[in-house]
Amino acid sequence: MTKIAFITGITGQDGSYLTELLLGQGYDVHGAVRRTSSLERSRLAHLYADATIYNRRLFLHYADLDDPTTLRRVLFKVKPQELYHLAGQSHVGLSFEIPETTCEFTAMGTLRLLEILRDLPDPPRFFHAASSELFGRPSQVPQTETTPFAPINPYGCAKAFATQMVRIYRETHGLFAVNGILFNHESPRRGENFVTRKICRAAAAIKKGLQNELTLGDTRAQRDWGHARDYVRGMWLSLQHATPDDYLFATGKLHSVQDVIETAFAALALDWRNHVKFDAHFLRPAEPLQLVGDASKARTVLGWSPQTPFTALIQEMTRAELDTLA
Numbered sequence: 001m002t003k004i005a006f007i008t009g010i011t012g013q014d015g016s017y018l019t020e021l022l023l024g025q026g027y028d029v030h031g032a033v034r035r036t037s038s039l040e041r042s043r044l045a046h047l048y049a050d051a052t053i054y055n056r057r058l059f060l061h062y063a064d065l066d067d068p069t070t071l072r073r074v075l076f077k078v079k080p081q082e083l084y085h086l087a088g089q090s091h092v093g094l095s096f097e098i099p100e101t102t103c104e105f106t107a108m109g110t111l112r113l114l115e116i117l118r119d120l121p122d123p124p125r126f127f128h129a130a131s132s133e134l135f136g137r138p139s140q141v142p143q144t145e146t147t148p149f150a151p152i153n154p155y156g157c158a159k160a161f162a163t164q165m166v167r168i169y170r171e172t173h174g175l176f177a178v179n180g181i182l183f184n185h186e187s188p189r190r191g192e193n194f195v196t197r198k199i200c201r202a203a204a205a206i207k208k209g210l211q212n213e214l215t216l217g218d219t220r221a222q223r224d225w226g227h228a229r230d231y232v233r234g235m236w237l238s239l240q241h242a243t244p245d246d247y248l249f250a251t252g253k254l255h256s257v258q259d260v261i262e263t264a265f266a267a268l269a270l271d272w273r274n275h276v277k278f279d280a281h282f283l284r285p286a287e288p289l290q291l292v293g294d295a296s297k298a299r300t301v302l303g304w305s306p307q308t309p310f311t312a313l314i315q316e317m318t319r320a321e322l323d324t325l326a
């Protein structure tokens, strides 16, 4: 029988890659979308355009994370076997400016979904997109599934609440609920105001003579960056295992924003020194330190490992930007 998956956040970077993966595995995929003033959902456009997929194997339903009645109705109707919960305000810097909506969607939105699952006669397996931002300024480097939470921004705090709730619902209500502790993952579909995409996009625009300057905040900041396609495979694998648990997904390698700049500009034979400027507007009130993950558990238990090295990721993103401008 055809398996049915439901995705919140289907229009986002990860939602689009996960949809492709699940369709490729033979699933019917349902997704929740918000009503916006535009119907443009560019990351799914290629799937809409395919008459063999849209409204045959891929179905979209209007539902917001702060609208539990609608979510409940849709989930009762669709009866998914797997639910991937990816929706939320995902920008850490912006979470300082809009802390209430960040917590409303990311923390309370997750709790509302867990409450709905409790009431379903046959609850789906549930994946929650947790984050390395749980660890903030961690006591342990690299981090593992047992590293204590120490979030330092509203986004990390909201994710910590949601992650702990997932554990509570797994342990006390017996739900098949999994936290995937995801370190930074990027792709040509990354939102334009995340640093890797911003840099790759600017490098391509500079190459084409459409832009001259790129303004950035802290270029010494470091992250553990992988490819989104690898991370959605981890999400899927974590729901195929016999028992629910938490898994950390990371490459285990730290790079700086400066490394991203140098790799992207070098890919287009540009000298970054002529173009990159500092702008304090992009500094954050607090920066996490040494967020780098040890994904041994995912490797041993799920057979997961990241396939795309940092340099290949940034080169792919830069080339994709150049192609878009061509």
Ligand code: NAP
Pocket: 008, 009, 010, 011, 012, 013, 014, 015, 032, 033, 034, 036, 063, 064, 065, 066, 085, 086, 087, 088, 089, 090, 105, 129, 130, 131, 132, 182, 183, 184, 185, 186, 191
């Ligand atoms: P993204 O590109 O920003 O996508 C976020 C998705 O959530 C979009 O589909 C968005 O819909 C939806 N959404 C936001 N608020 C909503 C609401 N109130 N109701 C319904 N839908 C809502 O994020 P992503 O990179 O794919 O990340 C997916 C998840 O993983 C997020 O929860 C993020 O916090 C988490 N995560 C990501 C990373 C990473 O490096 N990418 C790392 C750790 C954790 P619209 O299209 O309508 O805006």
Ligand code: GDD
Pocket: 090, 091, 092, 093, 130, 131, 132, 133, 182, 183, 184, 185, 193, 194, 195, 196, 198, 215, 216, 217, 218, 219, 221, 222, 223, 257, 282, 283, 284, 287, 291
């Ligand atoms: N966005 C942005 N824009 N970041 C900048 C800039 C800039 O102009 N200049 C420097 N940075 C630095 C930020 O201060 C941060 O230290 C680093 O670049 C990465 O920023 P983002 O790309 O915005 O990602 P993030 O690490 O804050 O958050 C992402 O990864 C988390 C996992 O650790 C998001 O995807 C989160 O949703 C995710 O949980």
